[in-house]
Amino acid sequence: MNKKELNPYVSVDCVIFGFDLEQLYVLLIDSGSMEGYKQSRMAVPGDLIYDTENLDTAARRVLKELTGIENIYLEQIGAFGDPDRIGKKASDRKWLESIRAMPEARVITVAYYSLVRMPNFNPKASSFAKSAGWAPVSEVHDLAFDHYEILQSGLEQLKRKIKIQPIGFNLLPEKFTLSQLHKLYECIYDKALDKRNFRRKILNLNILTNLDEKQIGVPHKPSQLFKFNEENYKKLSEEGFDNFGF
């Protein structure tokens, strides 16, 4: 294959989660704009890799090409390779025929995920994406190909991750309240978490600095503000929590 030739057998897909202090969102594109194919067709941003490109580079390139989003850390979820993963649905087959040189090729995809603070990343659709935007995870029930399954795997990965690493840096404003951090954990765990218990355990991790400052201009009793202790946060991110404390 030539230098800039697409590899028709391998794609990458990006599951980008966003947090806006209230809800968990996922970045979706509408890929239904091809000639002769007008129906809306939601998918996570993804495309074939170039034959000279490694997987991580491809994921960053594809995300940028379709949504304009760049400079975020993408972590691999894993490979998805059911033989009929892209050919099951008629709408998917029609789309493939309209866009791919080898629509019948079996494509293995390698999925990546990331979690970003939403207001900092405003998607702008380009390439074959007709539109790009944030959808609340709780309202997504169907996607192109096996992307719904890939989304679920991304959520599982996120849940596993917060069991061994702290989360929140880059997701919260520089100064935040314990309620906001609590909300983030509830969004990822997807369940209510006891507030007092959470406060105690998160403070025990020694990653927060009490700023001795309160919120201003809020329509409720202002809360205490915290920031992350960057050094301790980084240390814990690298070492990971350890239940055994070995």
Add this chain to the structure above:
Amino acid sequence: MNKKELNPYVSVDCVIFGFDLEQLYVLLIDSGSMEGYKQSRMAVPGDLIYDTENLDTAARRVLKELTGIENIYLEQIGAFGDPDRIGKKASDRKWLESIRAMPEARVITVAYYSLVRMPNFNPKASSFAKSAGWAPVSEVHDLAFDHYEILQSGLEQLKRKIKIQPIGFNLLPEKFTLSQLHKLYECIYDKALDKRNFRRKILNLNILTNLDEKQIGVPHKPSQLFKFNEENYKKLSEEGFDNFGF
């Protein structure tokens, strides 16, 4: 492609760790037996997938074909896709030319791992494997293709896993001592762990049943025997530890 045609662009590789109550081992094959290529060439068991096969099925098939080992649970590590991952070394290129229909094809590999109790799994080499056997992980420094890198990723995955799930079931004899369980954790963490601390924390997990029985026929003071409480172990495996105890 035909039903039983190999997909020249995607392979699977299996990193199988073994434990013998003393050390951590990895299952390797010598793939250097092809005509015109006599040098020993150690690799983890792996091969191209069939075009009609899903990735998990391919991993189980390839492992069985090359080593005779079957009926173990394989978990995906992830995809490895550097464009030159299989063509860097002259010995790898020579081997590819001797065995593959498309030796120049770019191959993405999907790696799997498992951890088994060694005496229960005795590899028998077949297909293109000249030999198959267990090598102490600490003595493996170089492998075919990017298999050394894949091995290291397998070890990392194992370390992450024991931070959120219990380990030992199916790896230890039905009745075991706390020293044997301690040894398993030390092998995976690859460092010495304080014995008293380990005892306290592992007993707190409530996954062990004290059998009120001691070892017999050992050349040292016999130790207390334990077995896993299957129900509690299974529950904790599914839920995962949680540092926050949410």
